[in-house]
Amino acid sequence: MSAMLDELAAKVAAGKAKIVPGLVQEALDAGEKPVDCLNTMIGAMDVVGERFKNNEIFVPEMLIAAKAMKKGVEVLKPLLAEEGTTNAGKVIIGTVAGDLHDIGKNLVAMMIESAGFEVIDLGVDVPHERFVEAYKENPDTKIMALSALLTTTMPALRDAVALLNAQDFRGNIKIMVGGAPITAEFAKEIGADAYTEDAASAAAKAKELVGLA
């Protein structure tokens, strides 16, 4: 990897949102391919995710780093579209009905996006039916990720997953669930395909589920 891309990776990891777009542009001007720039940043976010998993860094750093990456991706987007770069697939994500917590959900969305997925974020307090509709609007969706941040909204998560499990398209998607009170056992019990403890593992798991890892 060139020194320029090393620098880009370092600044993404440090969350320098103001510097990153310029670095991307410099790298492009110096002849680096857009896809290499993107992969550099994805690699940087992987490291950030790993460090988060190991409790070396914390939520704000992840959010800040993801923001920096997003700024960099904005520079790349028009070019990537031209090149028709590999897309890992679509992921629909949302916090279930009755729950307005979004920081955890957004972290997951950012990490999954950073891993190369296209993310459709339904936001918070999402009615169960909305997840079904969202799939129908995006039939190429590969993963649906649902979050519940309160013990009191775990039943809503159960109901939402049950509704998805009853759909014809269930075989085409994988369901991931997460949130502070959720456990692997609970995920299994309600019929979800996967649970991960944190945002970084969620991104890794998503790649695994679509056969990219």
Add this chain to the structure above:
Amino acid sequence: MAFKVHFIREGITENAAHGELAADVMRRAGIELDEPCGGRGKCGKCAVLLNGERVLACQARIEADVEIETYPPANENAQILTDSAFSDAAGRELRPVVVQKKIHMEKCPLGKSISDWERLVNAVYAACDEDAVYTACNGAAAYAGYEKDAAHPGKSVRGLTGRNKESVPVNLRLASKAGPLATEHGGQLWAVLCAGEILEISGEQQDVYMAAFDIGTTTVAGFLLDAADGRVCAEASCLNPQVKYGGDVISRANETLEHGGEAMAECIRQAVDDLIGEMAEESLVDRKQIYAVSIAGNTCMHHLFLNINVDSLVHAPYAPTVSQKLILPAAQVDLHIHQDGKLFMLPNIAGFVGADTVACLIATDLAEQKDWTLLIDIGTNGEMVLGKDHRMVACSTAAGPAFEGAGISCGMRGAQGAISKVAWNGEEQRWDYETVGNTPPRGICGSGLLDLAAQLLESGQMDETGALEDDDQVVVAPGSDSADGKDVTLLQKDIRQLQLAKSAIASGVHLLARKMEIEVDEIRQVWLAGAFGSFMSPESACRIGLIPQELEGKVRAIGNAAGEGAKLALRDRGCWEKAGALAKEADFLELATMREFQDMFVDELLFPE
């Protein structure tokens, strides 16, 4: 020698001896004068303009020919109100929710059959001027009816709002007592009135008291007030015993949903009752002489105290179960005051903007401000209100407990040994600090944390993303200086916690401004309520962007405004009446459903460069 005192409004001139009290001259001239405090110069009710200067008639002595204008003009009154917006009683009109009136109970004329109760009520009505009858006797019921009336304009609520004597609820205990007592005292009795009811009668004038409480998630503060003059006789505070069920409102709500609210309600009621006992003892007051208790707390504390369903508080859209203000029998919530004493619960605005915020609005007159004013109460949740001219919008943000020292490795409350002020000494490359009580440092409290972050930024030891430049920790006080021989340090992860809290508050401020369609720098004054607001350095808060930098120099700590509002609700019926309107006037902004919030939140994680 005699002076001439001319009463402008009445058109009377009266002679006065040298040094005679203005009040005595007024009495001699037949001018009525209200002296609830008995001429002690405390209540301010006898204020007059003496040669244009506002004085208390019960204190001012006549030493020349003078002109006296009774009742200060309305605008003069307003000026006084604004000036003393946050101070105790001073300048505020005293119109307590509990009043004691001297009454004369007529004998039942032969040939008529007027019950003892009716004659008692007649006596109360005869003794009260129009305002007092309306507010003290029928008032509280009228306030409740007023709200009902506003919601259903078509419905008659005459039974509540009418000033008719039948609307005074019959108190059988007093009805039985009235006849014999009147006979014994020749019809001359004293009646204690509150919330549209007669609560007590006696042959002699009694001392009457009220108690105001601010129930916080972490601490409970109480004030005992003398209803005759509004002064605070005693103050007391304690930790909220519900802490054992969880430090934040959500965990307590969840505990209640799982195990019922009995224990949760019982422990806080007990705590309030104990504080009442403590304050009564300190002031040598019999707790049975306390006739009214007011409570301001966040919505969850409000619900848990009343033991009402909190289910709606933990599910979106987080609506309160009850938000309007309430007057209930104090006995119903196990408070041992006068047996017919009343509980005044201030109203809530929304699930996470509660009666404590309403109390702050009462204390600060925020709605009356002509310039954009921001009120922030920083606690575990940061509640804030932006407004002017009766346009207000409120929000709540989850700041977390970092400012209270929780979740910070060397964090602690602002107790003895807490590092509360910090400055970087560049020359000697070390930290200069102050601790609470000037004892060896044991940890860092919220205000110290803010100073530290500001100084780290300023001295270039930390960048705008919050990353420490050299090491992953800062030793503020070495073990050789500290209380327990261990270094007092700030870790990288502590800064991350601070960033989350800082961003929550700052994002709230920005989104409130956006909601009002103003730029942040159009905010002319920022009022910080609560203990943390009083101890932190506004400069540091602005340096790290907790309060947007544009607002530096406009920040002012206003202390326990919620407690002040709870006191005012008892001390001034107008404030109690106003509380309901204020709660309704304030719009609520739910940040979590705003798409912009997430972006704003991530942006605000960064410190200003």
